[in-house]
Amino acid sequence: MIASTMTCLLAMMAPATVPSDTPTPNLEALALAPTVGWLMLLAFALVVAIFTVHRETWRRLFLRAEDPRSVAAFRIAFGLMTMANINGLWELFHYLFTDEGLFFADVAQEVFAKDQFEGFGDGIGGGPRGFFDWAAVVEFIKGPKFSLLFFWDSPTAFWLHLAGFWLACTCLIVGYKTKYAKWATFILFNSIILRNQVFWEGTENVYRCFLFYLCLSRCGAAYSVDNWLRCRRLRAQGLLSERDGPGGGAGVAPSPEHPRGLEAVYKLIPAWPRMLMILQVAALYCSTGAVKNGAVWKNGDAFYYALNLDHFYRFEPQQLSAIFGTNLFRINTWVVHWWEACFPLVVLGLVSRFMRREQVPPPPRAALWLGRVCWVLLGLTACAIVYVVLPVHIPRATPGALRAWQQWFPVAWIGGMAMIAGVIMWLRRRPPCVTIRGVRHVLDLDWFCTWFLGRRLWLGLGVIFHAHLIMMMNIGWFTPATLSTYFVFLNGSELAHLLQPLGARLARLGVPMPAAV
Helix, strand or coil, rough: CCHHHHHHHHHHHHHCCCCCCCCCHHHHHCHHHHHHHHHHHHHHHHHHHHHHHHHHHHHHHHCEEEECCCHHHHHHHHHHHHHHHHHHHEEHHHHHHCCCCCCCCCCCHHHCCCHHHHHHHEEEHHHEECCCCCHHHHHCCCCCCCCCCCCCCCCHHHHHHHHHHHHHHHHHHHHHCHHHHHHHHHHHHHHHHHHCCCCCCCCHHHHHHHHHEEEEECCCCCHHHHEEEEEEEEEEEECCCCCCCHHHHCCEEECCCCCCECCCCCCCEHHHHHHHHHHHHHHHHHHHCCCCHHHHHHHCCCCHHHCCCCCCEEECCCHCCCCCCCCHHHHHHHHHHHHHCHHHHHHHHHHHHHHHHCCCCCCCCCHHHHHHHHHHHHHHHHHHHHHHHHHCCCCCCCCCHHHHHHHHHHHHCCCCCCHHHHHHHHHHHCCEEECCCCCEEECCCHHHHHHHHHHHHHHHHHHHHHHHHHHHCCCCHHHHHHHHHHHHHHHHHHHHHHHHHHHHHHHCCCCCCCCCC
16 A cells, blocks of 8 residues: 555656756657556546545544544634735736726726626716626636626725625634535635736635635534524533533433533534645645656755745845755755655544544455556556656666666566555464563554554644744745644544643633633
8 A cells, every 4th residue: 555655756856957058848758648647547548446435434534423632623713824925916906906006996806807707888988788688697606716896896895805805814714604604714814815816926826725625524523603693602501521520521321310402612514625625635645745756856956045035035145054054954845845745644644543443444356456556557667657658758868878767767666565464464364563661662663653653643744844944034925824834633632632631720720611621
């Protein structure tokens, strides 16, 4: 499993090298597209087969009910980041989003949503104002650019729009009427930024994507005014499971003592939106790491150049660069590159540990062997993809290097797959043991998944990486938003374990809150 995942990652990260003095596309690479396309289709079919064989694992992982606190914490953090992202444009509000700025309404319609407004009249020169017929309305509804500011974009209309966004986002953050506030925030956020996209970067799509996931989740079931009102109502009816009472706050089934049962303080919610968020974060990091190729990243100079750009750094970096430019900066560059590209391994670790912790029953023997064969074929398919595209990845000036790669690369690849499979079998069947300070530690597969594929390593590196970016570079609200997604990698009990000491200290300082919070 790990071997095939690594092979797929390495296949994706192989950079296509085109000579800098060649302005035309790499025609040799384009000629390989049909072959690579068929191999990619085979790889996709193998992935589908693997998911089908292990469908019980994915059913239990996605279609379960879970503690709502991690999604609720993400709701609060990401809501704050969303409001800050819009407010960060305050100097450009009139310029970007009103008819007194860069575009009149009709020009914005033409530039950003031309097909949607083909049947819409602007009323200029005595022509009709509005949609010509129902067919024009249907054409507009097809999307994908929906913004109220395409129709009403005076400064007054924009400020009313912005006030509505602030109100909806505030309700989302505090968790009041969350069922409606989350969708209102999503719609109004898109309505603002879709009016004018000249300022866009990757940040906007990150916010749009994760706001949509928040809308799909029941993010108001914890840390919210909604849940506080719910608990107060249930407590008044005698239907709430208190922390120091029956059920310990987790709920009680109907019984003679409690005929209607007792409701939990935190009502369980579907887990699949959080799982989608985790997969999205992994895909985001993997894609950004895979495109970090070329001589600058290979030599480890990317961090130096990024930090020394005038429009990025927060303070003069020349003294730091003079000391660390050829040592620490290079190590940072290499670590960030491979950490991002290999970040999906943390998902592999989460799934593996979930299977072992929940003791998911294995599929039937025939299906199990089919899954193993598919994993091996997936690794070999990834090897074939890289082997086919090697001629357009190795510079033409080094034919000897190309011959060496073509000769030894398949051997090294298959040998690496065999070695990883052997290590997995060794850790599973005959794990080594070490004794540290009189405590015996078994270095089995669980230990490996915890420390090498675990969240403490991969999220820890992410916190260090993003902290450097926030402190040293001015790149907007992309980094804080991405950092806030780390909440979804924690389950509710883990989050409570981290936050409870903070609540206890606040209670000792006189903050009116229970010490158990």
